[in-house]
Amino acid sequence: MTPILLEDQPVWNRLIRFEDVNGQERYGEPIDDDLDVGIALHRGEDVYARIVRAESALDLSAALSEDVVQVKRILAPLRPEEAGTIRCIGLNYREHAAEMKLSIPKTPTMFLKATETINHPSGHIVAPHCADLHDCHLDYEVELAVVIGKTCKDVSEDHAMEYVLGYMTANDVTARTHQNEVSQWDRGKGFDGFAPIGPALVSSRVIPDPSVLQLQTVLNGQVMQQGEASDMIFTVPKIVSFLSQGCTLQKGTIILTGTPCGIGVSRNPPVRLVEGDELFVTISHGLGSLTNPIAFKSSKHNGHLIEARI
DSSP states (O other): OOOOOOOOOSSSSSEEEEEESSOEEEEEESTTTTOHHHHHTTTTTOOEEEOOOOSTTTOOOOOOEEEEEEEEEEEEESSSHHHHOOOOOOOOOOHHHHHTTOOOSSSSSEEEEEEEEOTTTTEEEEOHHHHHTTOOOOOOOOEEEEEEEESSSSSSTGGGGGGEEEEEEEEOOOEEEHHHSSOHHHHHOOOOTOOOEEEEEETTTTOOOOOGGGEEETTTEEEEEEEGGGSSOHHHEEEEHHHHTOOOTTTTTTTEEEOOOGGGGSSOOOOOOOOTEEEEEEETTTTTEEEOOOOOOGGGGTTOOOOOOO
């Protein structure tokens, strides 16, 4: 497989997909390098971006223009049909393993999320009717998402980073009751909209060492998770190499790399996400914040909640 060489790197440093004030979908790069786009839009602040002329976030022939437009609505950087698969690593932070009273795994624990779980950075997280009826214990998990930029297979750890296009903030939303009912985690983590990603896709060129990244979850003004990627048990190169052994990682594959300590189910008493919660899931170095509202599709809503448009 051909790695992403220097000349193949995208022209952008921090890519967003968004709707402008006229409702037109665009790609762009925020003109303010330090702005957390997710928080700014949540607060109603004006956000502007230079247009990136691209067919998708995976388009390495994209061109950065001088035209600037206002961002009206932030979208997930990748569409579901571009993602291929979402591969997830569980129990990958030492402090998280300690809080769960579990041994450090010797090999990565992997599970999948369907691409239908992809959600916009500010789209509603909707617990479906079946989850609501079972008192699902909706929970948050801030995670670093890795995006594969070129199709690869059987990649060595030394060369794994050559295939990484960039990084996003992700929330591995989980219905704990459904997760714990069976040995496989896919159902409890696999409902529609249970993988918000974005708001930005930051080039791996900008962040050559992802271990410097800081992860945080703030719920109703209280810091619930505060971790560093350096606490990972399996590093990003190790994960990419491990997942690629005997398996093709298509361009656009999203890899969720685990969550730090502080999840709701580990607390005493346990913390559950409920309607009306203000939830900010954030990663440093320009990746930015997810600001998804919480909703439950129960009988009181009569099924009239509007699903997020992907």
